[in-house]
Amino acid sequence: MLRLALFSLRRPLRVLAALALATVAVAAGLCRLQLRTDGAAVYPTSDPVVEQTQRDRATFGEAEQLILLVTSRVGGPSIASPVGFRFLRDTQSELDTLPGVEPGGVRSLVTLLEPPDQLSSLRIETFFDGWSGGGAGFAGLLARIQRLPVASGLFLSPGGRAAVFYLPLARDTGRSELLDELRHFIARRAAAPFVLRLTGPVVAESDLGEEVLHDLSRLVPVMVAAVALLLWLTLRTVGGVLIPLAQVLTTLVWTLGLMGWSGVPMTLVTTVMPVLLMAMVMTDEIYLLERLQDHLSHGARRAAAAAFTDLTAPLVLISLTTAAGFFSFLGAAVAPLRHLGLFTGLGLLLGMLFTFTLAPALIAVLPVRWVERRRRRDRRGALGWELATVRHPRATALATAALLAMALPGLWRLRVQDSWVDNFDPRSPLVTAERRFNSEFWGSYRFDVVFAGDRGAFWTAQGVSLLEDFHRWARTAPHVGGALSVLLPFEIAARARDQPLPVSRLPPIEIRRAGAVVEVLRLRLRLQELLTVDQDQARVRLFVRDADYAKAHELQDAVEAELPRLLAGRAIRAHVSGDVPLALAVVGSVVSNQLRSIVWTAALIAVLLLLGLRNWRLAVVVMAPVLAATLLLFAVLGCAGVPLGIATSMFAALTLGAGVDFAVQYVFAYRRERGSGLSHREALVATLCTTGRGLRWNALVLALGISVLGLSAIKPNSSLGLLLAAAMVVAYATTLALLPQLLALVAGARSQG
Numbered sequence: 001m002l003r004l005a006l007f008s009l010r011r012p013l014r015v016l017a018a019l020a021l022a023t024v025a026v027a028a029g030l031c032r033l034q035l036r037t038d039g040a041a042v043y044p045t046s047d048p049v050v051e052q053t054q055r056d057r058a059t060f061g062e063a064e065q066l067i068l069l070v071t072s073r074v075g076g077p078s079i080a081s082p083v084g085f086r087f088l089r090d091t092q093s094e095l096d097t098l099p100g101v102e103p104g105g106v107r108s109l110v111t112l113l114e115p116p117d118q119l120s121s122l123r124i125e126t127f128f129d130g131w132s133g134g135g136a137g138f139a140g141l142l143a144r145i146q147r148l149p150v151a152s153g154l155f156l157s158p159g160g161r162a163a164v165f166y167l168p169l170a171r172d173t174g175r176s177e178l179l180d181e182l183r184h185f186i187a188r189r190a191a192a193p194f195v196l197r198l199t200g201p202v203v204a205e206s207d208l209g210e211e212v213l214h215d216l217s218r219l220v221p222v223m224v225a226a227v228a229l230l231l232w233l234t235l236r237t238v239g240g241v242l243i244p245l246a247q248v249l250t251t252l253v254w255t256l257g258l259m260g261w262s263g264v265p266m267t268l269v270t271t272v273m274p275v276l277l278m279a280m281v282m283t284d285e286i287y288l289l290e291r292l293q294d295h296l297s298h299g300a301r302r303a304a305a306a307a308f309t310d311l312t313a314p315l316v317l318i319s320l321t322t323a324a325g326f327f328s329f330l331g332a333a334v335a336p337l338r339h340l341g342l343f344t345g346l347g348l349l350l351g352m353l354f355t356f357t358l359a360p361a362l363i364a365v366l367p368v369r370w371v372e373r374r375r376r377r378d379r380r381g382a383l384g385w386e387l388a389t390v391r392h393p394r395a396t397a398l399a400t401a402a403l404l405a406m407a408l409p410g411l412w413r414l415r416v417q418d419s420w421v422d423n424f425d426p427r428s429p430l431v432t433a434e435r436r437f438n439s440e441f442w443g444s445y446r447f448d449v450v451f452a453g454d455r456g457a458f459w460t461a462q463g464v465s466l467l468e469d470f471h472r473w474a475r476t477a478p479h480v481g482g483a484l485s486v487l488l489p490f491e492i493a494a495r496a497r498d499q500p501l502p503v504s505r506l507p508p509i510e511i512r513r514a515g516a517v518v519e520v521l522r523l524r525l526r527l528q529e530l531l532t533v534d535q536d537q538a539r540v541r542l543f544v545r546d547a548d549y550a551k552a553h554e555l556q557d558a559v560e561a562e563l564p565r566l567l568a569g570r571a572i573r574a575h576v577s578g579d580v581p582l583a584l585a586v587v588g589s590v591v592s593n594q595l596r597s598i599v600w601t602a603a604l605i606a607v608l609l610l611l612g613l614r615n616w617r618l619a620v621v622v623m624a625p626v627l628a629a630t631l632l633l634f635a636v637l638g639c640a641g642v643p644l645g646i647a648t649s650m651f652a653a654l655t656l657g658a659g660v661d662f663a664v665q666y667v668f669a670y671r672r673e674r675g676s677g678l679s680h681r682e683a684l685v686a687t688l689c690t691t692g693r694g695l696r697w698n699a700l701v702l703a704l705g706i707s708v709l710g711l712s713a714i715k716p717n718s719s720l721g722l723l724l725a726a727a728m729v730v731a732y733a734t735t736l737a738l739l740p741q742l743l744a745l746v747a748g749a750r751s752q753g
Helices: 002-010 012-032 048-059 082-096 138-146 149-154 175-187 201-235 238-262 270-281 283-298 300-331 335-355 358-365 384-391 393-413 429-440 461-474 487-496 508-520 549-567 579-613 616-640 651-675 680-689 691-711 715-752
Strands: 065-072 162-168 194-199 445-452 480-484 537-544 573-577
Touching: 002 012, 002 300, 002 358, 012 238, 012 358, 048 445, 048 573, 048 579, 065 082, 065 175, 065 201, 065 429, 082 138, 082 162, 082 194, 138 149, 149 480, 162 429, 175 194, 175 201, 194 201, 194 429, 201 238, 201 270, 201 283, 201 429, 201 691, 238 270, 238 283, 238 335, 238 358, 270 283, 270 335, 270 691, 270 715, 283 300, 283 335, 283 358, 283 691, 300 335, 300 358, 300 579, 300 651, 335 358, 384 393, 384 680, 384 715, 393 616, 393 715, 445 461, 445 549, 445 579, 461 480, 461 487, 461 508, 461 537, 461 549, 487 508, 537 549, 549 573, 549 579, 573 579, 579 616, 579 651, 616 651, 616 715, 651 680, 651 691, 651 715, 680 691, 680 715, 691 715
Parallel strands: none
Antiparallel strands: 065 162, 065 194, 445 537, 445 573, 480 537
């Protein structure tokens, strides 16, 4: 790398021309870069729950479903009124013909079939079929609807101020296409007497992707402006701003261009990559340009050659260790997380390449005054509090160790928690609609339990009794608003034949007759989503209110504990799938993978340090501050009650990779000063007076640059940005606090050896 830098200093125009041509070729990949920011892109495809959910959707012919919530305006008419019911009927007619909606698939109070009183007068009619649309007979109609539990649980709220339309996605139609149609549909009815809003899991996943893209388009310009300002305040030269920005821009073009050429899309996870790269790639230039000032009296090119001679080894080692933090994501089950690790790590290595090619070439061609700091008084050396760590190394190290020991109990208070809806602004239309929906109905998220037996198993007393038992248990299950299965139409059919309940106690012939009635109504009731044609698989849908990771985990544990008891003695199997287990699998997979990646990151960094430093004691010294910083931050999260989620679990491996930067530079500078004949303490002071400036400014630029993510309206991005920014500051502080004493121990061990 040093030879490459020296060649770039000697032949700058040739290097710049070659880089320009190569960049143009790679940049063509930007035109091929795809965006796939819906939530489904982050599903761990190899997870058994994900695979089972996909199989169940195919088995039961289930389409993805969007929820359209209709609510009364403040002071306006109730939906449970003639005007409200007429609005529902008109809206149903329009939605049935909306492009992107499965033909005949829209379900609402308008399509709800009215249970027949007797089989002799069996009518396949809805509640609305016999209503004239006026006030006459409306009270009786409403009373009949309210007697049906499923009506108040899924279609019309008990208070009559909210109603729901369920819209299945047609085949070969994307989520975004139907969402666009529905948004235009809603906009055209802005003056209607009722409010229409979209909600539900599919809408949340899709809207989050759009919010992330909008957020990123706002944050990247802010990041560029913030970085330019920080570079100017740090280096106080025109070149100090232009060279790092040129390197960052080139790195971004190459990284995103390579993603485009390789067919890897931008997803919810990888959208943070540009901001992370912008903050992390430029740190090499800060060290380089700071060190350049120490040699500038010899001329720009000679100063640059001397700076590269001093810094090549630590810069290469830092780039490799930081990239290692991201490469540890390659073992993730979630493909976008693997893509983030691969291409961010690759971007950091490309940034290192441009540090030794683009940066020296620009230094060689730019006027000297553009890289020379004019105000020498800015180079004041070490600050007083930095020198205090050298004067009192043992006390500082013990104080840091004591702080860590006091915080460590927080590690046992860490918990996992996440939710799609919690990632949005609490005041957003989606969140307000979701809250209203969950307060009025059974819940927008579904936990499916699928029972499977032999052909015709659920036309028998054994199969029906299993459904009855499970429904009884579901009434007291944690966080379950209601349950739906084929048991309801079976009971309706039995009542229509004047048969007493429960259905499972009827003679076998009566159960089969009830099943035959159910089969007649299969299409009108969309029973294919609850019972297969061969009656060998039945699905019970548990509706969960305000679903999040903790509630999902509690419900899953309860289901897993109950199923063995229910299935005992029955030749029937069971498994779970659906929205809730799917979300549980996503969060659990990401968090567990990130926690495992900490170990792999630490191991990989340790190997790189051993190879780079060729001294196991110094490798331990370099690792100690960043490990202490990571433990301290995890402990503080536990003490503060901040849960681990998809975003908050990612910061640890990144902290190990990026936070080791400070200790590497510190140790290399210390060894350089000791090599010049200085004593241990003199070498520490000299390190702080030279490299210490780069450490200080790097901590500031990294923390403030990454903290731009904290301005994000998306909670995961905001949390990740603030945590990483705090991690950089803490890693810098623990480096200054621990290294003087640790290096003293190493120096003492050497002298004794």
